[in-house]
Amino acid sequence: GGSDDEATEDTEAATEETTAPAAECTTPTPVKLQLQWFTQAQFAGYYAAQDQGFYADQCLEVTILEGAVDITPQNVLADGQADFAISWVSKALASREGGANIVNIAQVFQRSGTLQVSFKDKNITSSAEFKGKKIGNWGYGNEFEIFAALTKAGLDPAKDVTLVQQQFDMAGLLSGDIDAAEAMTYNEYAQVLEAKNPATGALYTADDFNVVSYEAEGVGMLQDAIWADGSRLEDPAYVDTATKFVAASIQGWAFCRDNVSACRDIVVSKGSKLGASHQLWQMNEVNKLIWPAAGGAGMIDAAAWDRTSSLSQTAKNLEGGTVLTKAPDAGAYTNDIVTAALAMLDAMGVDTTGSGYMPETVELLEGGN
Amino acid sequence: MRRIAYRSSMFVVAIVSVVALWEFYKIVGPQDGGKFFGVSILPRANDTAMPHVWTMLSRYNRPEVRGSDTKIWSVVLSGTLFSLRLSLVGFFMGTTIGVGLAVLMSRFKVVQRGLLPYLVMSQTVPLIALAPLVVSWGGKLEIGSFVWPRWLSASILGTFLAFFPIAVGTLRGLASAPAAAVELMDSYAASWKQTLFKLRFPAAVPFMVPAFKLGASGAVVGVVVAEISTGLKGGIGRLIIEYAREATGDPAKVFTAVFGAAALGITMSGLVALSDVLLMRNRPKETSA
Amino acid sequence: MSALEVVSTSKIFNQGTAKQVDALVDVNLTVNPGEFVSLIGPSGCGKSTLLRLIANLLEPTSGSVSVNKKTAAQARLDQDYGMAFQQAGLFDWRTVSKNIELPLELKGWDKAKREARAKEMLELVKLPEFADLYPWQLSGGMQQRIAIARALAAHPQLLLMDEPFGALDEMTREYMQGELLRICGETSTTVVFVTHSIPEAVYLSNRVIVMSPRPGRITAVIDVDLGSKRNEDTRAADGFFRSITAVREALRGTHAEHAAANAVRGVEDR
Amino acid sequence: MSALEVVSTSKIFNQGTAKQVDALVDVNLTVNPGEFVSLIGPSGCGKSTLLRLIANLLEPTSGSVSVNKKTAAQARLDQDYGMAFQQAGLFDWRTVSKNIELPLELKGWDKAKREARAKEMLELVKLPEFADLYPWQLSGGMQQRIAIARALAAHPQLLLMDEPFGALDEMTREYMQGELLRICGETSTTVVFVTHSIPEAVYLSNRVIVMSPRPGRITAVIDVDLGSKRNEDTRAADGFFRSITAVREALRGTHAEHAAANAVRGVEDR
Amino acid sequence: MRQVGPAIIFGIAFLALWESAVRGFDLKPYFLAAPSKIGEQFFKNYSRIWEASMVSGGNALVGLVVGTVLGIAMSFILSRYRFLGELITPLAIALNAIPIFVLVAVLNNMYSITSEIPRRVMVTLVVYFIVLVNVAKGLTQVRSTHVELMRSYAASEFAILRKVRVPNAVPYLFTALKVAAPASVITAFVSEYFGGLQNGLGSRITSNIANAKNAAAWAYVLGACLLGLAFYAVSIILEGIARKGEAK
Ligand SMILES: Nc1ncnc2c1ncn2[C@@H]1O[C@H](COP(=O)(O)OP(=O)(O)OP(=O)(O)O)[C@@H](O)[C@H]1O
Numbered sequence A: 001g002g003s004d005d006e007a008t009e010d011t012e013a014a015t016e017e018t019t020a021p022a023a024e025c026t027t028p029t030p031v032k033l034q035l036q037w038f039t040q041a042q043f044a045g046y047y048a049a050q051d052q053g054f055y056a057d058q059c060l061e062v063t064i065l066e067g068a069v070d071i072t073p074q075n076v077l078a079d080g081q082a083d084f085a086i087s088w089v090s091k092a093l094a095s096r097e098g099g100a101n102i103v104n105i106a107q108v109f110q111r112s113g114t115l116q117v118s119f120k121d122k123n124i125t126s127s128a129e130f131k132g133k134k135i136g137n138w139g140y141g142n143e144f145e146i147f148a149a150l151t152k153a154g155l156d157p158a159k160d161v162t163l164v165q166q167q168f169d170m171a172g173l174l175s176g177d178i179d180a181a182e183a184m185t186y187n188e189y190a191q192v193l194e195a196k197n198p199a200t201g202a203l204y205t206a207d208d209f210n211v212v213s214y215e216a217e218g219v220g221m222l223q224d225a226i227w228a229d230g231s232r233l234e235d236p237a238y239v240d241t242a243t244k245f246v247a248a249s250i251q252g253w254a255f256c257r258d259n260v261s262a263c264r265d266i267v268v269s270k271g272s273k274l275g276a277s278h279q280l281w282q283m284n285e286v287n288k289l290i291w292p293a294a295g296g297a298g299m300i301d302a303a304a305w306d307r308t309s310s311l312s313q314t315a316k317n318l319e320g321g322t323v324l325t326k327a328p329d330a331g332a333y334t335n336d337i338v339t340a341a342l343a344m345l346d347a348m349g350v351d352t353t354g355s356g357y358m359p360e361t362v363e364l365l366e367g368g369n
Numbered sequence B: 001m002r003r004i005a006y007r008s009s010m011f012v013v014a015i016v017s018v019v020a021l022w023e024f025y026k027i028v029g030p031q032d033g034g035k036f037f038g039v040s041i042l043p044r045a046n047d048t049a050m051p052h053v054w055t056m057l058s059r060y061n062r063p064e065v066r067g068s069d070t071k072i073w074s075v076v077l078s079g080t081l082f083s084l085r086l087s088l089v090g091f092f093m094g095t096t097i098g099v100g101l102a103v104l105m106s107r108f109k110v111v112q113r114g115l116l117p118y119l120v121m122s123q124t125v126p127l128i129a130l131a132p133l134v135v136s137w138g139g140k141l142e143i144g145s146f147v148w149p150r151w152l153s154a155s156i157l158g159t160f161l162a163f164f165p166i167a168v169g170t171l172r173g174l175a176s177a178p179a180a181a182v183e184l185m186d187s188y189a190a191s192w193k194q195t196l197f198k199l200r201f202p203a204a205v206p207f208m209v210p211a212f213k214l215g216a217s218g219a220v221v222g223v224v225v226a227e228i229s230t231g232l233k234g235g236i237g238r239l240i241i242e243y244a245r246e247a248t249g250d251p252a253k254v255f256t257a258v259f260g261a262a263a264l265g266i267t268m269s270g271l272v273a274l275s276d277v278l279l280m281r282n283r284p285k286e287t288s289a
Numbered sequence C, D: 001m002s003a004l005e006v007v008s009t010s011k012i013f014n015q016g017t018a019k020q021v022d023a024l025v026d027v028n029l030t031v032n033p034g035e036f037v038s039l040i041g042p043s044g045c046g047k048s049t050l051l052r053l054i055a056n057l058l059e060p061t062s063g064s065v066s067v068n069k070k071t072a073a074q075a076r077l078d079q080d081y082g083m084a085f086q087q088a089g090l091f092d093w094r095t096v097s098k099n100i101e102l103p104l105e106l107k108g109w110d111k112a113k114r115e116a117r118a119k120e121m122l123e124l125v126k127l128p129e130f131a132d133l134y135p136w137q138l139s140g141g142m143q144q145r146i147a148i149a150r151a152l153a154a155h156p157q158l159l160l161m162d163e164p165f166g167a168l169d170e171m172t173r174e175y176m177q178g179e180l181l182r183i184c185g186e187t188s189t190t191v192v193f194v195t196h197s198i199p200e201a202v203y204l205s206n207r208v209i210v211m212s213p214r215p216g217r218i219t220a221v222i223d224v225d226l227g228s229k230r231n232e233d234t235r236a237a238d239g240f241f242r243s244i245t246a247v248r249e250a251l252r253g254t255h256a257e258h259a260a261a262n263a264v265r266g267v268e269d270r
Numbered sequence E: 001m002r003q004v005g006p007a008i009i010f011g012i013a014f015l016a017l018w019e020s021a022v023r024g025f026d027l028k029p030y031f032l033a034a035p036s037k038i039g040e041q042f043f044k045n046y047s048r049i050w051e052a053s054m055v056s057g058g059n060a061l062v063g064l065v066v067g068t069v070l071g072i073a074m075s076f077i078l079s080r081y082r083f084l085g086e087l088i089t090p091l092a093i094a095l096n097a098i099p100i101f102v103l104v105a106v107l108n109n110m111y112s113i114t115s116e117i118p119r120r121v122m123v124t125l126v127v128y129f130i131v132l133v134n135v136a137k138g139l140t141q142v143r144s145t146h147v148e149l150m151r152s153y154a155a156s157e158f159a160i161l162r163k164v165r166v167p168n169a170v171p172y173l174f175t176a177l178k179v180a181a182p183a184s185v186i187t188a189f190v191s192e193y194f195g196g197l198q199n200g201l202g203s204r205i206t207s208n209i210a211n212a213k214n215a216a217a218w219a220y221v222l223g224a225c226l227l228g229l230a231f232y233a234v235s236i237i238l239e240g241i242a243r244k245g246e247a248k
């Protein structure tokens, strides 16, 4: 990405300064991070960085703010009530178009984890087969990939399908009210597999379902990314903090890659209400979205970015509108900070590509316990 | 005292009947709901939609998440108490504002005509559109050493739902003073304020009591919804949404929190009912049948 | 200087509608300070309406009312009035004693003084032991006595009473009449008093105003010449019976006239 | 057969509390069919309470009330009563005419019949042109006449009236008295009538019951011997004045006794 | 003019203040939209707002009517049978205290997520409670003289209900309706937040807010407000009809 030159210079200057030893930390810089949702393994990297002292090592004192139904992280950030925020790219770009000066400084999730899950007997194996079906989604801006898939398949979301907003559970799918339900690989899909099949008395298995993956359909959009306040990026001190923050966060993610169950425990101890096996599954699935990261974790891949932004401009929603009306400007993301952060991590000997990453196999228990 | 004992026993009877009905329906009701003329009228009786009562009750005594040693009942209890505090704050602010507005509107007809339609409209603004604004403005507010606590935003939303019924009920009540009594006060050249406190408010009591009841439950709903929507930790609303996420696998869990919210509502309206008894104790009793 | 002056005053309800009622037409009345004036006349002739106009609780359709050279509105603001209505109009939520204290509270009296006066008034109306009861626990006559006590409590300059003794038994009534005269004499209060009892009107008043209905207006003014000191003997005095007869005659005229008017109206109406 | 029998009946309010009121103690009363009985007595002596007991609106603390050999409750259910209260008690949301129709509605009369009767009653109380107004648009006396019309409309077997003529002027009052006697005579209605006016009680009644307060009880029963046909001449009859004097004497005794009792109480109380 | 004049003036003043606040403090559209922008969106999306209003308004209307009828019926029963009243009132309170979100979630599972029934049931419950609380008070706060009079006519409880209690409860009922009218609208679309068909105002508001299209979201909010106001106006008109001629 080509952010404007001055900012780049500042960033570099700042980065050089921060390579000074972090040991002599007297007053740690306070940092507030706004999450998208409640505490769960989706955010394990940040909790791990906090728990393992990676933030402290960078002389940061990080407060993690949980999300909620009506908390829009990027707006909280733009509003000055957080220093960084985790948000999906398309949603954040919509806010940016609405005047929120926010910049993507690290693309943590390299892939989309959104699925459309349906029972086998519905025969829905691709988005083209959504036609005439009741299609579940969560709303709140988490449904853009569905619109993208529909648009790609030449379907009109207002006429060719019945869109149904799902609740926070998967009951709608299991009871047959919804033909195909939106599910994240790391969360709702697991909920389905944790539920008992009343016909057999045993848990459902993956064989009972068809799964449409938007990433595979070619309409995957970039998801969890770290966003910074664009107006403050001219301040070298903020850039310095951002770099350290990204570095420590990626260090946290790397830790979780290598210590899956330890991270599960960290998340549970931070007050996640979801059960342990569920959380472990989630940790494992989230790792799959991050690792391996060819260009280094957090690097924003221009191709994926362009795909996200063009889908955001073309995918028609229920009202016939699109997420974005015009292409995001060049300042919407920068790789400068993550590059500097990765350099710091490389110097520390942290593996930031995870080229040898192998996912684990997690067994789900009833109710996620 | 006897009255209170009687009321409580009635309440127990009521609960028992509901439990009986619930379980009865689970036996006779259709597992997948019943349809009449293509409209589903009968709810589903299966264990996901309607868990057994004992499943829900026993859930209270099991750990919140596996491995933890906090039982659900303690979590729900502390959540309920937390939300109760916020609701009380919301209710008192709502009462102040509601009564204040009603007084203003009854004093100046112009204000009434100018304001009332907008008060009505304000009630149709969804909390989802307001919650982020309140949180954000609150977060920016700092007056001297006063820093806006996050929970205050939830109370404010409780206030938002509480004030309206109170304002409307009080307004009606203030207008209900008998004409002859108003004339009497006029003949004393009682000031507007004196007439208000010595005549209009006492005369308004029968209208204000139901208004307070609605206000109290409005405050609860506002606070709980605000907890859900702003993610405020510690309250029953937050618990509800967290447990709701697990409804697929653990349907009884969300009910434990729902009952907590219900208990919260009952407590609030119990407080109002108490004020009713106090305020009406010297009024002529309607001759009983 | 006159204590009360009503100058060609009219009051028309629902003016211009089908239900128009000419409650009062062109009423003129002057009352001197300390004078006791009674209004008497058939039901619906506008007595209560006239009282309300004087008390500035109604605005006249035309004409003017002045009290002690002030407008009625000003007099009201100066708390010159004491009123007892046709219906007791006690506040259900106040005890008997607190009901009596109401006008005193409004005058800003302090608590001790108020309570002392309320007690005194309760003695006056012979209900001292009912101070702490609520009005709805009292009989109709008791309620009315409380309302009278309330009207007298603040020793108003102009006392307006609308059939205050209507619900009282004869003994209590005569006692209350005596007390009213005594108090008003001592404090030289001006009184306008509505009653349906001719002996009562004569016994109490310096002048009796006879009114007739539809439209309501004053048809006769009868001066009562019984001196200022009145007692049980007054009721046996010659002047007493003479005045009673005079008022009765005036009233009968009013009634006859009214009946005739009605007959004419009756034709017009149908 | 007696139309009404009250046997050693007592009524105590707030029994056992500091505010206990012995409203009625050991009252015995028998009224024959078609008889007109008046209750008279100082304010608060329990007249209204007795009427309420008879009408089965209050339960006696002890004793029993029977009407036409039925319990009071049964008589009430058989709609044997007609009542006019001390306070007019009209319904603000009903027009004058609808107010009068109320008891007829409850008896299930059809609309045309109800309206005809209401019209008739309005003529009787001389307010025919006010049928479509609301009660609050009427004067106090007019309201009371509407309440009387309402009580009479259904021609009840037992008519209970609590100071119905209190707010009426003398002319109207005498006219209403005459009408009441005429109607009750024609329909041989039994009447229990509360009044504070001795002449009224005597003029109307076959018997006058004199009561005394604290505790409320019957102290004298005075038979009035004026024959069944009464008219303007009755008021000049010898028997009329004799009865008036008898009632007055009985009442004075009551009052004197009451005053004495009060004096003793006064000592006790403090 | 005297009736609506102050409302119009107040409204214009309020909008002017809002507009100038947005401009003066340079509030960004993602945060708070200016009234002018909202108005623009409102007229642009007029027909969509109308369609969505029909869906949510339909749910609100059904719930309002059913809830009012049930509430009145229940308060009748309660005024007649004290026993039942003491049995049911605390339950009604408890039910009402459960936030809409949650009940809808529970109801969505009990019925079907694609059904409008849970939303209507929800509105019904909310309205029912408001009506019940007020009307029950109105039915019991009657003048004792009136009840005594009716008793003396041996009027049945039903007759007393019809002739005394009901007329007395009328002002209470309309107080309730004035509160219930806007409440029914807000409940109808708050019920949409938790899930279900995405055809009403609620889902449009959330999705526009999620899209950071604040002005469009508030255009739908405006639609909701107008809907609530329409309901309110109808209840005022009904009150005028029901109580014409009565004492002020
Ligand atoms: N509901 C009540 N509670 C307590 N005391 C009451 C109640 N009703 C009446 N009393 C008392 O009972 C006594 C008798 O009252 P009642 O109304 O029968 O008198 P009354 O003879 O009708 O007097 P009046 O001529 O003034 O109407 C009074 O002392 C009164 O205070």
Ligand SMILES: Nc1ncnc2c1ncn2[C@@H]1O[C@H](COP(=O)(O)OP(=O)(O)OP(=O)(O)O)[C@@H](O)[C@H]1O
Residues within 6 Å of the ligand: C013, C014, C021, C022, C023, C042, C043, C044, C045, C046, C047, C048, C049, C050, C086, C216, D136, D137, D138, D139, D140, D141, D142, D167
């Ligand atoms: N608010 C009102 N609206 C319409 N007409 C009214 C109103 N108040 C009084 N009137 C009418 O004015 C006339 C006079 O009423 P007012 O009360 O003054 O009579 P009154 O002389 O006091 O009679 P009473 O002796 O019966 O109390 C009556 O015909 C009455 O119907």
Ligand SMILES: [Mg+2]
Residues within 6 Å of the ligand: C047, C048, C049, C086, C162, D139, D140, D141
């Ligand atoms: Mg009058």
Ligand SMILES: [Mg+2]
Residues within 6 Å of the ligand: C139, C140, C141, D047, D048, D049, D086, D162
């Ligand atoms: Mg009485």
